[in-house]
Amino acid sequence: MARFGSDTRPIIGRGPSLVARFLLLAAISIGLMVADHRNNYLTKLRNIMSAGIYPAHWLVDAPFRASSWLMSSFADRDQLRNENARLAAQVRDLQVSVQRLAAVTAENQRLRELGEATEDITKKRMVAQIMHVDLDPLRHRVLLNKGQSDGVFKGQPILDAHGVFGQITQVGRYTSEAILISDPEHAIPVRVNRSGLRTIAAGTGNLNKLNMPFLTGEADIKVGDLLISSGLGGIFPAGYPVGIVTRMERNPAETFATVEARPLAKLDSDYEVVLIWYQPPSIEPAITPATITNTPVSVEALESGANSDQKPDAASSSTTGTPAAKPKATSSGTGSSTRPTP
Amino acid sequence: MSSRTGFLHILLTTAIALLLTIVPLPQVINMARPDWMLLLVIYWSLNAAFLTGLTYAWLCGLTIDALVGGLIGQHALAFVLVATIAQHFQFRIRVFPVLHQAFVVLLLVIIYKFMLFWIDGIVGAATTSWLRWLPALIGALLWPLLVAVLDTSARSVR
Numbered sequence: 391m392a393r394f395g396s397d398t399r400p401i402i403g404r405g406p407s408l409v410a411r412f413l414l415l416a417a418i419s420i421g422l423m424v425a426d427h428r429n430n431y432l433t434k435l436r437n438i439m440s441a442g443i444y445p446a447h448w449l450v451d452a453p454f455r456a457s458s459w460l461m462s463s464f465a466d467r468d469q470l471r472n473e474n475a476r477l478a479a480q481v482r483d484l485q486v487s488v489q490r491l492a493a494v495t496a497e498n499q500r501l502r503e504l505g506e507a508t509e510d511i512t513k514k515r516m517v518a519q520i521m522h523v524d525l526d527p528l529r530h531r532v533l534l535n536k537g538q539s540d541g542v543f544k545g546q547p548i549l550d551a552h553g554v555f556g557q558i559t560q561v562g563r564y565t566s567e568a569i570l571i572s573d574p575e576h577a578i579p580v581r582v583n584r585s586g587l588r589t590i591a592a593g594t595g596n597l598n599k600l601n602m603p604f605l606t607g608e609a610d611i612k613v614g615d616l617l618i619s620s621g622l623g624g625i626f627p628a629g630y631p632v633g634i635v636t637r638m639e640r641n642p643a644e645t646f647a648t649v650e651a652r653p654l655a656k657l658d659s660d661y662e663v664v665l666i667w668y669q670p671p672s673i674e675p676a677i678t679p680a681t682i683t684n685t686p687v688s689v690e691a692l693e694s695g696a697n698s699d700q701k702p703d704a705a706s707s708s709t710t711g712t713p714a715a716k717p718k719a720t721s722s723g724t725g726s727s728t729r730p731t732p
Numbered sequence: 733m734s735s736r737t738g739f740l741h742i743l744l745t746t747a748i749a750l751l752l753t754i755v756p757l758p759q760v761i762n763m764a765r766p767d768w769m770l771l772l773v774i775y776w777s778l779n780a781a782f783l784t785g786l787t788y789a790w791l792c793g794l795t796i797d798a799l800v801g802g803l804i805g806q807h808a809l810a811f812v813l814v815a816t817i818a819q820h821f822q823f824r825i826r827v828f829p830v831l832h833q834a835f836v837v838l839l840l841v842i843i844y845k846f847m848l849f850w851i852d853g854i855v856g857a858a859t860t861s862w863l864r865w866l867p868a869l870i871g872a873l874l875w876p877l878l879v880a881v882l883d884t885s886a887r888s889v890r
Contacts, residue, residue, distance in 0.1 A: 422805030439798035
């Protein structure tokens, strides 16, 4: 055993006793916990702590960044050429499948305006990297390399290339913590794409499983159904894919059916995710002749659909510029109708 | 050895434990990752309590709070509790044989884990998986190794 100095025994009467010191520190800890849990008084403290711990996160993440940089700098020519060909093919396929999107979006927009229901609008996107840092293994959380300095906010929705990924739970100065949709503390309002049935998909603690606890045996849902976000919670924008139903069991003895789904987002293998800023649908839609006659989505929409990952800034600036963003801007000016949407 | 080099030694080992806490591991091993920071706090509470005191344990706990997320103060409270017990019995535990010590460490880590579990339960999100207790066992098994390494490094510093 290592011993520093000859006398390890504290001199009697020096300082407060062990129990007194314990009680003091325990009281401070409990105070911090209550303040942190009840109301978010500690945002500032958390911010400072996360900035203080950032070097450790950065240091652990560094070898992975270095190795991926080395891999890309020393990749051989054939490999790059193959990858290039594959990406080119992928872009072509995506562009083909996106060709009708502009027309369909425009039509959808017109129909929605006839029904006086506005659609939510994605205002800005930003790509964030997941840092190679392990947090508590019992909770499905990841650390992203974007924080308050990039405009990230608590409750911000996160997507990946395949579907809804999660949302931001804590924002630090340079990093932020995100909860995955598979965390047992997380639930997302969803809609069955085929039948329009609305329900809630809760995380289970298993990366490949979501649970829908509130569906009765008569619910119109079957294995293979696509679940999309319904936008009801006010956090996630509507219409993004969440999961595929993998199991549906009706037990007549029980009130609720057992329904499980597999998340579409690659929760365990993602490296890059997309943070989005969107404007929820407003309850006072405005109809101006201009927005009806205009075809709201043009070439920019095509570009932003195909290249959203590569050019987040260009995409964001172009989307805000399109007439699709107009209804909000004009609603205060015209004030034509203030009826809430049905 | 002066208390100055002692402090440096403690700081250095703390930094290493901090990195070991967050270094990415495969999912299976990650579940069994021992609580390095807590083991270190126990070690220093047994061997250099006059240098570290409870404040060191508390600060280490706060660091873990910042590092892995969750409620601020949760790990801090559990760390202080374990350090208090360890320091109260330091003179007895220190003369135990290493295997006997490992058993005490197992109990201490279980107390720590239970404290976290309890607070999780109060807040409303306790995971009841048995995997939660696995790091306690692994930590106790690694204790002899940790003592050997830290004792050797202390001797070389001296």
